[in-house]
Amino acid sequence: MNRTPADRPVPADPGDDGGTTVAVTGAEGFIGSHLTEALVRAGHRVRAMVQYNSFSSYGWLETLPAEVREEVDIQLGDVRDPGSVHALIEGAEAVYHLAALIAIPYSYRAPHSYVDTNITGTLNVLEAVRRLGTPRLVHTSTSETYGTALTVPITEDHPINTQSPYAASKAGADRLADSYHASFGTPVVTLRPFNTFGPRQSMRAVIPTVIGQIAAGERTLTLGDLRPTRDFTFVKDTARAFLAVGTAPAAEVAGRTFNAGTGGEISVGDLVRLIGKLMSADLDVREDCARIRPANSEVMRLVADAGRLRAATGWRPAYDLESGLAETIAFFREPANLARYKTDIYNI
Incomplete structure (x- = not known):
């Protein structure tokens, strides 16, 4: 019997499907590596696209436990290349599309590259899924598309x-x-996460910037605007949200967009003070104009209503802000982890 992609079943529980193969783009990155690990622990074998580089670096996938790496097939490629994408997706039961250029400050400098990767790359994934009849595609959005909350x-x-x-x-x-x-x-x-944070995040984001500088011994911190408020979601909760929409019945999720966030809100300034308290550090915080977005580009307030996701899948965050920060601080306090970062420069 021939079935359209929307009709083909996706297991409700990834642990019950006998180890299906799923594909992940952007697997070597922050959220991608956590999602890859979560998928493996849920019973999947993961075909992971890592952007080709001459160093044969697999990014954060190299740090995963051995028992997880054994279930990950790494393919060097690029979402901007249709052939790479087709080879990755062929035979996969689901695709989690996370590959993207994400740093907002760099998008002011190189906007063309963002169109190539984020738009053309997504088109390549959509075309491959359509032509191959893949049962499920989870596309990653961002809360930044909303702009300052109305x-x-x-x-x-x-x-x-x-x-x-x-x-x-x-x-x-x-x-x-x-x-x-x-x-x-x-x-x-489409899953739209709100400000994910946690271990392995790059220094372009405020939480690793603050924790990394403190862990490196700094007490005078240079940051951007301290006024914006954000809904910070711990990365393990975000990974669980991806699994939730990737395995829910198609009738509940296909063709829909879902926010993933805690519903909580904190300003950058208050966040810095909280991190200082958790790390027992007295801080002198200074604003650096180079780190401040253009006035009309700064998003001043983001806080999620994730009720639609909860109703469709039952997902809700397991971590509050302080428990997530505790795990993140522990990660950056490990010398081997901190050594991977440049805490003394402005990372864009």
Whole structure:
């Protein structure tokens, strides 16, 4: 019996499916490596795309426990190349598309590269899924597409207001995903995480910037604007949200967008004070104009309403902010982990 992609079943529980193969783009990165680990521990074999590089570096995948790495097949490639994407996805029962350029400050400098990776790369993934009849595609969005909140908490019906080239490129990719579901029945679901943090995050983000500087012995910190508020979600909870939408019945999630966030809110300034308290550090915080976004580009307030995700899948965060920060601090206090970072420069 021939079935369309939307009709083909996706197991409700990844641990009960006998070890299906799933594909992950951006697997070597922060969230991608945590998702890869979570997928393996849930019973999957993971085919992981790592962006080709001449150093044969597999990024954070190299740090995963041996028993996890044994279940990961690494493919060097690039989402901007249709052939690489087709080879990755062929035979996979689900695709988790995380590959993206994500640093907002760098998007001011190199916007063309964001269109190439975030929009064209997503188009390549959508085309491969459509042509191969893959049962499920989870596409990654970002809360930055909402811009500064007009209503709080932010639901998925909040207007899209892209205030940076990065946000615009991700909104474009989201619209492509929506159009493929509408036009071709492509079984895509979009997950929109709010400000994920945790071990392995790059220094371009505020939490590792603060923790990393303190762990390296700094007490005078240089940061950007301290006023914006964010809904910070621990990375293990974000990984669980990906699994939730990747394994839920198609009728509950296909063609839909879901926020993933805690519903909590804290300003950058208060966050810095909390981290200082947790690390027993007296801090002198100074604003650096080089780290401040252009005035009309700064998103001042983001806080999630994740009720739709909870209703469709039962997902809810297991970590509060302080417990997530505790695990993140422990990670950065390990000398081997801290040595991977450049804490003394502005990382964009």
